Amino acid sequence: MNNRLPILNIWVDPVNKEKAINIVKNFLRSSGGPHAIFASNPEKNYSVPKDPLLYETYRNADLLIPDGVAVVLAAKFLYGATLARVPGVELMEDICRLAAHEGYKVFFYGAKESVNKSAAEKLQSRYPGLNIAGRSNGYLKEKDMPELIKKINASNAEILFLALGSPAQEKWFATHKEYLKKVKVCQGIGGTLDTIAGTVKRAPEFWQRLSAEWLYRLLSEPKRIQRQKVLPLFAINVCLLKLKNCLPFKKKSDR
Ligand code: UDP
16 A cells, blocks of 8 residues: 555554455455455564565555554554554454455465364354355465465465464465465454454453453463563654654654
């Protein structure tokens, strides 16, 4: 997108749920692809720059959704931009609803076999008419990739959901996108299939309304502290950047 906002080392697109699904509709109607949809959040700010291939893939993604409250607040603070959260799980369900309505085929790659199967069944009953053209668990070996690509292409799925977690799913896309013949939209959905299958609980609505899903997840899975410890660092760095942008004098290198 051309009005993409840089946030420290990453970017976010100024969309809400409605705009995001309209963009997905355009991707599906276009002749090109596969169009990548990834989530923007503080964790990515620290993981993405570590790997040049990941950085390029992320930078060139077709849609970077404001997945959490941190990037929404950062965009407001740095640019005065009014973004709304677009949780990956909600966009994914909107895409399934659209697919069921307009007859697009979907493919799920990722998560444990039992989770993948159960999530597929739940989505099928939630969105009658949803055409699940294929699915595969996310615990295949590298040597199985040509077979998987064949399966995805043979399924004629226009929509591919990658549920391998980050940054594995973004790296998978970077390495295999050129072999995907029919896929027009590819969304990285992390642990969404676990949430749909019910093996991981999404925060109750009360926490969602408070924009504190991250806190709920941390309290219910304390080992995520390893991943979420970047949150305060992200907040501090956003404040420092704002301060730097407000300074009357800028270093030559910043101009
Ligand atoms: N996963 C997978 N293959 C692997 C490792 C993980 O399919 O080799 C799946 C895992 O079963 C889970 C998802 O990737 O469904 C990762 O979920 P997590 O919540 O950690 O991802 P996040 O949304 O935080 O990136």
